[in-house]
Amino acid sequence: MKKKILLVEDEKALCLLYEEELSREGYAVTAVTNAEVALAELGTTAFDLIVTDIRMPGKNGIELITQIMGLRKDIPIIINSAYQSYKEDFMTWAADAYVVKSASLDELKTKIKQLLGD
Amino acid sequence: MIETYNILSPDFERDAPRELMLLSIISQSFFQPFSLEDNLLVILTALTSGSGVGFNRAMLFLKQGDRLKGEMWLGPRSAEEAGLIWEVLSTPGIGYVEILEHNRALVSKNQETLSGRLKGLVYAADEEGALIPAYAACRKEILLVREAASEPLVDRRFLNVIGVDEFLCIPLLARDDIVGEIILDNAITRTPITPADIKLAGLCGLMAGNYIYSTTLHRKLLDMEKMAAMGEMAMFVTHQLRNPIVAVGGFTDQLLKPDIPEDKKRRNLTIIRDEVRRLENIIYQMGHFLKVSLKEPVYFDPGPAIAAVLSSPEILTKSEGYVLNAKLEPCLPEILCDPTSFSEVIRNLLDNAFDATPAGGTVSVRGYRKNRSGFVLSVRDTGRGITNPDKDQLFRPFFTTKENGMGLGLTFTKRVMDTCGGKVEVQSRAGKGSLFKLIFLCREKELTT
Ligand SMILES: Nc1ncnc2c1ncn2[C@@H]1O[C@H](COP(=O)(O)OP(=O)(O)O)[C@@H](O)[C@H]1O
Numbered sequence: 313m314k315k316k317i318l319l320v321e322d323e324k325a326l327c328l329l330y331e332e333e334l335s336r337e338g339y340a341v342t343a344v345t346n347a348e349v350a351l352a353e354l355g356t357t358a359f360d361l362i363v364t365d366i367r368m369p370g371k372n373g374i375e376l377i378t379q380i381m382g383l384r385k386d387i388p389i390i391i392n393s394a395y396q397s398y399k400e401d402f403m404t405w406a407a408d409a410y411v412v413k414s415a416s417l418d419e420l421k422t423k424i425k426q427l428l429g430d
Numbered sequence: 431m432i433e434t435y436n437i438l439s440p441d442f443e444r445d446a447p448r449e450l451m452l453l454s455i456i457s458q459s460f461f462q463p464f465s466l467e468d469n470l471l472v473i474l475t476a477l478t479s480g481s482g483v484g485f486n487r488a489m490l491f492l493k494q495g496d497r498l499k500g501e502m503w504l505g506p507r508s509a510e511e512a513g514l515i516w517e518v519l520s521t522p523g524i525g526y527v528e529i530l531e532h533n534r535a536l537v538s539k540n541q542e543t544l545s546g547r548l549k550g551l552v553y554a555a556d557e558e559g560a561l562i563p564a565y566a567a568c569r570k571e572i573l574l575v576r577e578a579a580s581e582p583l584v585d586r587r588f589l590n591v592i593g594v595d596e597f598l599c600i601p602l603l604a605r606d607d608i609v610g611e612i613i614l615d616n617a618i619t620r621t622p623i624t625p626a627d628i629k630l631a632g633l634c635g636l637m638a639g640n641y642i643y644s645t646t647l648h649r650k651l652l653d654m655e656k657m658a659a660m661g662e663m664a665m666f667v668t669h670q671l672r673n674p675i676v677a678v679g680g681f682t683d684q685l686l687k688p689d690i691p692e693d694k695k696r697r698n699l700t701i702i703r704d705e706v707r708r709l710e711n712i713i714y715q716m717g718h719f720l721k722v723s724l725k726e727p728v729y730f731d732p733g734p735a736i737a738a739v740l741s742s743p744e745i746l747t748k749s750e751g752y753v754l755n756a757k758l759e760p761c762l763p764e765i766l767c768d769p770t771s772f773s774e775v776i777r778n779l780l781d782n783a784f785d786a787t788p789a790g791g792t793v794s795v796r797g798y799r800k801n802r803s804g805f806v807l808s809v810r811d812t813g814r815g816i817t818n819p820d821k822d823q824l825f826r827p828f829f830t831t832k833e834n835g836m837g838l839g840l841t842f843t844k845r846v847m848d849t850c851g852g853k854v855e856v857q858s859r860a861g862k863g864s865l866f867k868l869i870f871l872c873r874e875k876e877l878t879t
């Protein structure tokens with residue numbers, strides 16, 4: 313069975329890129345462009361891992377994480393953000409990993425593998 | 431019946447009591463857009479000009495870190511020079527601005543002499559065994575020194591510099607902290623310092639201290655604000671640049687893989703092209719809207735400039751599916767603005783209007799005289815409008831609600847309008863639409879025949 317990843321990313325091009333690249337790695341990827349849809353997906357599917365951006369229109373990534381924690385779902389979360397500086401925001405500590413977006417997706421892929429125990 | 435008076439009466443009244451005169455000179459200067467240095471000079475001026483306290487010379491020490499440093503020394507170098515200076519200062523009708531001008535020249539001229547001699551004088555500002563002059567500051571007491579040569583508390587180096595036997599030390603305090611010290615003497619006239627002189631000089635010291643303190647605070651605050659704004663800006667720009675760069679890099683990597691199908695190649699190249707355009711646009715906006723200095727405004731006919739923007743390819747593409755109408759009154763006046771900035775401002779207002787309006791909506795441009803010297807150019811849309819909390823932020827750098835926005839367009843607009851003596855006004859109702867009005871100074875077109 314393929315492991316399921318929920319991807320939250322508001323930039324259309326990046327959303328597509330991550331979806332394709334993670335699928336290539338052998339994951340089943342559900343890509344959504346905002347936190348509200350992400351929460352709806354979480355209600356119906358049991359994901360193995362979540363990758364989320366922080367700055368998004370509507371609910372931001374940190375609010376999303378807070379809500380997921382409230383749902384008491386024990387899913388590993390990776391923050392994938394263009395901002396270095398959010399690393400210092402204490403709420404991002406709740407995430408299991410923090411990856412600064414980069415043109416190379418290696419770091420993201422490695423972190424996913426680690427967290428999924430592959 | 432009521433009578434109104436100027437808060438800051440600008441004239442010198444020669445027969446007013448000198449206490450009042452002094453207070454008026456100093457407090458007026460604090461309302462002028464002078465620099466800290468100039469205002470300190472005003473204080474020294476007040477202490478030395480005949481209509482102020484009337485000391486011959488005034489010397490200023492400022493506290494920097496934990497030391498008192500000699501900064502400025504105002505006064506004639508000789509009896510001869512004194513005669514000349516005092517003649518100028520007693521010219522009837524001369525105001526403090528003129529006196530200040532005069533003294534500024536004097537201070538810069540005697541840089542090598544009076545003020546120059548001060549430069550080497552540095553004292554610890556809070557030391558038990560401090561010598562005079564620092565002694566007064568350390569003890570927070572006014573000190574009248576007589577027979578200085580035989581006073582062991584006087585620093586010999588200082589005595590050499592000041593070269594008189596009688597002088598007055600006024601510590602400058604702000605909220606019980608030392609910020610500096612002023613030293614006064616009558617080196618030329620040799621008149622003794624009186625208790626009345628001391629009282630007045632003390633009062634002056636109080637004002638000077640508080641002035642220095644508040645200016646330093648203000649500077650610190652400005653620095654902090656600037657730093658915070660820069661941090662915010664750096665963060666925003668990083669984000670705006672990083673996203674397209676990641677997309678370009680990621681899709682290029684895919685292209686380099688051997689198994690990529692033909693249709694995906696095309697798609698990736700299209701994405702890369704679009705993202706590069708986006709990068710270009712970000713760089714364009716940063717370059718244009720953050721320009722350090724704006725061009726000087728000139729009078730010009732706005733008609734052709736507006737027409738050029740309206741018929742530019744970008745606006746024609748953007749306006750597809752909208753009703754775009756423009757009505758300018760005949761015989762437009764000439765308006766005051768930099769023409770290039772003007773076109774950029776109009777273009778951005780139109781961009782914003784289309785961005786805020788769903789297809790099928792209307793964008794209208796109007797140009798009309800408000801009165802003899804004011805011309806209004808307005809852009810109205812029937813879009814989503816602006817909520818009240820957002821209204822306060824519109825002109826802040828980097829305020830944007832758009833995914834690809836930079837939030838610099840309206841910041842630039844405001845700067846351009848400030849530079850040409852114009853105004854921007856915004857009216858908007860959420861859900862109904864917005865109206866942006868630019869009000870320019872204008873004049874009738876010069877007839878060329
Ligand atoms: N006509 C308008 N209707 C609604 N909102 C507007 C309008 N013009 C400007 N705004 C708001 O002001 C913000 C700042 O505009 P601007 O400074 O031009 O930057 P940008 O267009 O890059 O966002 C916009 O993101 C938008 O939220």
Ligand SMILES: [Mg+2]
Binds near residue numbers: 778781782839840
């Ligand atoms: Mg804009």
